[in-house]
Amino acid sequence: MKQYFNNKKLITLLVSLMFFIGILWYSFNNFGSAPYIQQVVNDITSVAGRVISKPVNALNGLFSDINNLQNTFEENKELKAKLDELATMQAELTTVTSENQKLQEELDLQATLTDYNTISGTVIARNPDKWIDQVVIDRGNRDGLVNGMSVMSNNGLVGRVVEVNPTSSKVTLLTTNDEAAVYTSAEIALEDETLFGVINGYDTNRKALIMEQITSTSTIEEGATVTSSGLGGLVPKGLLIGTVSEVSLDRHGLGQRVYIEPATNFEDIRFVTIINREAETVDKSNHSADTEEESE
């Protein structure tokens, strides 16, 4: 027995093992609320990350600008054709906006589910291991970010802020493996009705988001637009998520499962827009309980 305790390496190994399990347990249970030392390390690393990402983003932008320039002639013809249509739509929009404003005043609504303001940010780095598909952005709580805010890129919803440091933050993308991090209440607007459901996963083979728990058995057509419904308490209503690419039965064969082609290319996220919902937001603990109920 004595020889085991005299073995210095064995004791070091055991103590290290207990230490690593301990910090893993502690930090995983406190995910999203990094202690001060972690926030400092994250911010220092993100400053160095910016030194690399800024010139590379600028260079990428230059290449895509050159690429866009080649398509300008074709695009110009298309846009001219759409210009007449746009004038009619503009007039219609003005009428609808003023009507909407009057109706809101009448109902005395201060902040509806669709109201939000935005904060722009740049992606500094992406988690290389992809177990949790996360990006690091150059905006933090000094810019007004808080956990749970929705994040958009190229006009499509891409994820949610999960950790906020003073000058940087982490955003978990909808493509991550962790189902609980993906839950987003969404709606599909059909001609005669609106279907509600929950986005609860990502199919890597199809490269499509999965929407389940759909409230109706109505036929869903491919190409229909999917937007956020604003019902989960975190994401504002009306953010574009994508379009329906395929409809099938869910794993139990009871409800419909909709595959959504995302509006954003998740493999090319360089700039983001953080959405600050103006309507009352549920706190994180209530939200996790809600999503658990929804998933059941």
Place this chain on the structure above:
Amino acid sequence: MEKWRQNLIAILLMFSSILLDGFIANTWASTLDTSFGLIIPRTIVLMIIILSFHYKEGFMLGSAAAFGFIMDTYYLGFLGVYMSSFVLVAYLTYSLKRVIRPNVLSYTLVGILGITLVEMIAYGIMRILTITTISFQYFIVSRLSATLLFNGIVMLVFSYFIHLLIVNIIEESQLR
């Protein structure tokens, strides 16, 4: 004083590798998702292995733990995954360097072993925490194989230059 300079260069090399991994993952995300599996850039693991062949055990174990901590907190958000696996990789390299000499082939061999170890530990922890539900077989096919191939080639191509750089720095320090 020269020792300090030598250690600082090792720290800068490891820090650059951590940033490089995140940068590669972000800039070439679509390229890394290949038809034969997902490629995960692990230049930090390769750098720890090369440096462990030349630096003292105590310094490398400490540095591996520190850079594991940065990797955990900066990219993952919770601690322990890379902190533990990087220390194991440094220890494994230190144990193997007693029996193999540092050259391109031995770096590549230890690189493959080290990356396998890191990926297995990360997969095991993610399974336990139910962040992933993929089977071990699928993990081997969809992630490990492509990652080993990519990082093996990177080690084969770049290890010689890193080796020269480190050897020069150490020799310069000794001459002064």
